[in-house]
Amino acid sequence: MKREWNVVHDCDLDDETPTEWSIKVADDKFYWIDEVSNGTFDVIDHDAHTVLMNCKTLASAKRWVSANLL
Secondary structure, three states, X not given: OOOOOEEOHHHOOOOOOOOEEEEEEEOOEEEEEEEOOOOOEEEXXXXXXXXXXXXXXXXXXXXXXXXXOO
């Protein structure tokens, strides 16, 4: 099964720039990537609170999730 990242549009900026992405890994289990105010990206655990990693780019955050959580 191929997993896809989805933009969480409820978190978009006023100009519709996305700031959060999610990926479903099991029934009712997701991981998120949030863009932080300093321009980096936090990988958020499935508990929706714990920051697992902070990455410099969205691509590196997605790679980190693929390598460590999927």
